Amino acid sequence: MFGEKLKTNLNTDYLKVVAIISMFIDHIGAVFFPEYIAFRCIGRIAFPIFCYCMTVGALYTTSMKNYILRLGLFALISQPFYVLAFFGNEFINNIFELNIMFTLLVSVIGLWGFIEKRIFIFVVSFLLLLFIDFDYGTTGIILMLIFYIFRNKPKLSLLILVLFYVVQAINISPYSIYTLKIFGFNVGISIFALFVIPFIYIKTNFGFRVPKMFFYIFYPAHLFLIFILRMFI
Numbered sequence: 001m002f003g004e005k006l007k008t009n010l011n012t013d014y015l016k017v018v019a020i021i022s023m024f025i026d027h028i029g030a031v032f033f034p035e036y037i038a039f040r041c042i043g044r045i046a047f048p049i050f051c052y053c054m055t056v057g058a059l060y061t062t063s064m065k066n067y068i069l070r071l072g073l074f075a076l077i078s079q080p081f082y083v084l085a086f087f088g089n090e091f092i093n094n095i096f097e098l099n100i101m102f103t104l105l106v107s108v109i110g111l112w113g114f115i116e117k118r119i120f121i122f123v124v125s126f127l128l129l130l131f132i133d134f135d136y137g138t139t140g141i142i143l144m145l146i147f148y149i150f151r152n153k154p155k156l157s158l159l160i161l162v163l164f165y166v167v168q169a170i171n172i173s174p175y176s177i178y179t180l181k182i183f184g185f186n187v188g189i190s191i192f193a194l195f196v197i198p199f200i201y202i203k204t205n206f207g208f209r210v211p212k213m214f215f216y217i218f219y220p221a222h223l224f225l226i227f228i229l230r231m232f233i
Contacts, residue, residue: 019049075101081223107140
């Protein structure tokens, strides 16, 4: 896998900074301002960026085993902080409400199985995401497959990405709190994930580097900060 060339944006440090800012805004809105859906709309670009960066990571890493183990370790570390941030008053009852890093972990394992033609690993990963209550469900592995399979055909990749999110957005229940009326149609806020397009498909080179571990540490750290803020607000 190492050395695969992509024709989309490889400025992943920049993309990850955009993603964590978007995620932080999303989580602040979810915890403190649930009545203001704008926070959640802004947050929709975070997940597809993370999926894209994971795909890039799977293609360029020198050790897929270490990549998966590192992601799994921080998924475990982040779990109590995630439960404290979102379910602080009912910690024990929600200890198995899995954080997003578990979704990314299973999705990237499935992607690895697909790339290496280990179909059993791919199928098991997909079924886990389908039948267990992972955040975003199978969306993660589907996005990674889109970014991988069409890695050298960015226009086709973009088209399929648009179709995927349009279908997802129009299939939402009209009674969901995450449904908006747009031109008289019920549309899910997942449609705002399409604002990710310029970030992924327009190449950038801002030249700054961020330590790799920063992005892993930021996730549990920002959840702990939200928990502390909940205690004082």
